[in-house]
Amino acid sequence: MCIIIQNSSRGTKTMQAIQKTKSPVNALVDSVYDRNMANFWLQKINTLWSVNQALGKIVKKEQVANDMVTLTIRCNRIFKKAQAGQHHPVLIEINGRTYERTYSLCNLDQDHVQLTVKHVDQGVVSTWLCETAQVGDVLKFGRPYGEMTLDKVQEPLVLLAAGSGITPMYSMLQALAQAKKLQNQPIHLLYWVKKKGDAAFLDIFENWAKSYANVEFQVFYTQENDADERLNSAHLDTIRHIDQATVFACGPSGFVATAEGLFDQAKYFQSEAFSLSPTVNDDVGFVNITLTKSNKVLAVAKGESILTALEQQNVKPTYGCRMGICHKCVCQKVQGSTKNLLDGAVNPEPNNQIKICVNSAQSDLVIDL
Incomplete structure (x- = not known):
């Protein structure tokens, strides 16, 4: 509602009178003018209440x-x-x-x-x-991210998991089960763990495999007395119609790199590595990293991630997942050579972006940080 006040000595003034019903949360925010303070008091009432978190x-x-x-x-x-x-x-x-x-x-x-x-x-x-x-x-x-999702799936679906890499696979299978699509989607789940006690959700997977003829499940134990083999070409031979399949792989970087090489003929391949296990770990010595925005030159060890090396020198870059998925740590490399710790690929090209959580310095570097 707009109210016009006429005054001969001061001229015309306009006042905006806005009337609206406020929720208790909005009223509290307006009263303290500080979201952090509002969150503090809201969570005194209910620990899950927040205006923005x-x-x-x-x-x-x-x-x-x-x-x-x-x-x-x-x-x-x-x-x-x-x-x-x-x-x-x-x-x-x-x-x-x-x-x-x-x-x-x-x-x-x-x-x-x-x-x-x-x-x-x-x-x-x-x-x-x-x-x-x-x-x-x-x-x-925080907000979710990641490209290994069911909307990319072509039939059949092959899921490769090692260790805690089973969690995104379990999430996708549960989503299919909740949507009553599990019985219609051809699925082959292969799951590697060290010992029998390390396998999670085993009863659920086995029950699905028994209930639905289109669901196949295999678990491999690599450190039992009668140890199973790690992922290799023999496992590839057990999968039908691989050229028509969507393949998702999640596990340590060495496992993911092996899967990527074996399943290059898949119709669609997507992987995520949750830990760094460099393909070559014989880097020795130190190199200098010049930080253009911070105006610093730091000596760091070759062979470890740039993010870790900087943190050890009390530099705190922005980061998120620490495994090369979320892109929060991406920065511009002006010059120098880096090595990807996930697949061992060396990148000597100047003026391109790198993820500092999964790259190590191979030479003196200049990066925009």
Whole structure:
């Protein structure tokens, strides 16, 4: 509503009178003019209330395999669910410091998701989630990302997983089951773990394979007494119509690199590596990295990720997943040679973008950081 006030001594003044019904959340935000302060007071009332932050509360915690737990999480209204197979940034405060890690979540229903995490030796976040996190704890989440999704699937679907690489595969299979499409989609799931106790969701996978003739499931144990073979060409021979298939692979970088080489004839191939295991690990010596924006020159060791090397020198670049998926750490390389820690590829070309979490310096570098 617009009110015009006429005054001969001061001229014409216009006042805007806007009347609207405000929610308690908006009223509180307006009263304190500070989102952080608003969040602080809102969470005194309800730990999941926030004006801008995706939050989730742990409502159930269960052991699903050796050193692996599944957390059932109730989400707030701001939480944006991922497509099955995508990843979510998870932000956790431990001893006053915020850590960001990436996990593939499984959508359960409108309000709940599952986060399955495997304990990693010396892993700060995985240790906290597996050993310290309790029912009632609240986690923060970023926006999901990732290209390994069901909308890219051509028939048949081949899923290759090693270790905790099973989590995005489980998410996609659960999505198909919830949509009642599992019985119609030809699926071949191959899953590698070290020991029998390391296999997660085993009963679920076996039940699907028994219930649906189109679903095939195999699990391989690589460190039992009668050890199974790691991924090789013999496994490729067990898959029918590979030239018509969509192949998804997730696991350590060495596993993913092997899968990429074996399944080059697939109609569509998509992979994600969750850890770095360089194909060549004999780099020695130091090189200099010049940071153009920071006006710094730092000596770093060859063979380790640029991100890690910079963090060790108290430089804090932006990063997200730390495994080359989210693109948050991408920066411009002005000159110098780098090596991709996922596949060993060397890049000597100037003026191109690199992901500093999965590249090491092979020569003196100049990068825009």
